Amino acid sequence: MLTWGEDVEVHALRARGWSISAIARHTGRDRKTVRAYLNGERQPGQRARAEDPFTPFVEYVSARLVEDPHLWALTLFDELAPLGFTASYQTLTREIRTRKLRPVCTACASAVDRVNGIIEHPAGEETQWDWLDLPNPPASWGWGSMAHLLVGSLAHSGRWRAVLAPSMEQARLVDGLDRVSRALGGATKVWRFDRMATVCHPDSGKVTASFAAVAKHYGVSVAICPPRAGHRKGVVEKVNHTAAQRCWRTLPDDATPESAQAVFDQFAATRGDTRMRPGPGGKSTVATLAAAEPLRPVPAPFPALLRDERVVSRQALIAYRGNRYSVSPELVGTTVEVTRRLDAAVVDVVTTSSTGRQITIARHRLAADGAGAVIRDDGHVIALEAAVLAASTSGGRPHRRKERIPPGPAAQAAAAVLRGDTSDIADTGAPVVDLTTYERLATGRNTLT
Structure with a gap:
């Protein structure tokens, strides 16, 4: 920062024809500083303001607060941290307040205050x-x-x-x-x-x-x-x-x-x-x-029964709490019920018969929630492989994506008809009606009469 006296001297030396480098050496200042004062980019007695670190985040903060005027600043602080915001939470709240980024929600402008009492809560109570x-x-x-x-x-x-x-x-x-x-x-x-x-x-x-x-x-x-x-x-x-x-x-x-x-x-x-x-x-x-709270150990879970409906996937699996469990392949696409007693370490798959009676069709050990495990019964695996092989043999070999399959006789005959060319149509053994025969018969009949 230059003082008013230094600024006057810099401009005077420049008016005498001194170069910026010479003025910088004479005054002991940086050339960029001298050039900025000569060009009027900086004023004497005023320090250059550092770049505002909050400026890159103004657009995001404004957009989020317009979308949700009640968004907590602390929640916004959680979102900004992965985006490179390194300032403190207090800086964020100050910038939101000084820049007036949070809009007023007219629907919630009025609030009701009430008196609250303090209730004592002993430890472990x-x-x-x-x-x-x-x-x-x-x-x-x-x-x-x-x-x-x-x-x-x-x-x-x-x-x-x-x-x-x-x-x-x-x-x-x-x-x-x-x-x-x-x-x-x-x-x-x-x-x-x-x-x-x-x-x-x-x-x-x-x-x-x-x-x-x-x-x-x-x-x-x-x-x-x-x-x-x-x-x-x-x-x-x-x-x-x-x-x-x-x-x-x-x-x-x-x-x-x-x-x-x-x-x-x-x-x-x-x-x-x-x-x-x-x-x-x-x-x-x-x-x-x-x-430090004196808590008592929790006993075994109470034997409550949880019920959830699930649809069997094409792989004969049902999804339950972040894991997948196998059933018989005959149930693919159907809806079954998953039951679990809280005090048991197994999960049952139940279906309802035509008479309304519930039948347990599978039982698996319960995997930890969200483990992504696939629990298969050996019998279900064998049955699924048999069903897949039976489907592949009964329906013929599936087509490959890059297999060459040129037009067959039926397609070629149809194309010939479209082109008006019947000479290349293969003989299929079906009787062909020739209209010239009818023409000769008609001509002879006219001659006799």
Whole structure:
């Protein structure tokens, strides 16, 4: 940066005919600096501004906030990191604020404030549960217009885990309770729910007989929130918001249920467990607080029965939780039912007979979810090979893509007719009608008369 006096001297020397190199040597400045001041590109007393590192990302940030005015800045920060954004989260929020990149959502301009109370949650005392509705799952899942996420959160430490499910039926609830409890590291003394029909009677809040058996099995007490009192389980309600905004909202269309589940698991274990929370000895991470909670071991899974319908593929396989299991090749293209008891390590394939009786047609050991394993029974493999060989021999040799197949006699005859040339038509033995014979007979008849 040149001072006003140096700028005057530089211009005076230039007016006397000095070269830029001579002026730079005389003043001890860089030639590019001297040239910039002489050309009016820089002003004395003002430092050259460095290139704004946020400028390359303005277009993307603007487009995302126009598409979704409620997109969290933290979610946007997660998206920008793989794109080369190296600045801090505070820089991102400051740029969004100063550049006014976030548009105003007129539909949500008004908000309602309410007073919230603080509820004490002793360590190891309570787990809060809630179903989160997730609209518009990928069409390839076959789950319809809504997916469901069972979220469980330790009320004291805030650690949470979640399980995706196609429905909220009681068997899915029990499966989710067991899987989430194991992921959390154990069971607390109390499980808190809102008034969901699979747990209690919504009108009275009394626990149903079917779920009472589940609670006895896991040795927990059941606490039901009063009507319209969501703040009673505010920990899991906040987790629902986070899971929807930072995981589900940006889930790609080509995701599978297993890959989506992995997204929730990874986010909860990395971002969720590393949050800082105030504790008895000062601030510590969620993982540290959760490790100190006195949780009880989770018993064997409750024997609930899960049922899912699947279509048998052309390879005589059915897809189930990220793996494929074989069935008899006679069932290719049909719909079968996959059943699984939560306390068993096997999965059954069931079909319904003409009399309405269900028959188990296959039983396989259960592979880990999302492992991509193909479990085949030896008998199914032999039957499939026999069916493939029978189809190949009965239908003749299949045509090769580059096989030479010239026009045959039938095609050549048809082409000759189209050209009006019948001399090259091969004799097929069929009688040919010659009209000249009829002409001679007609001429003779006219002569006799």
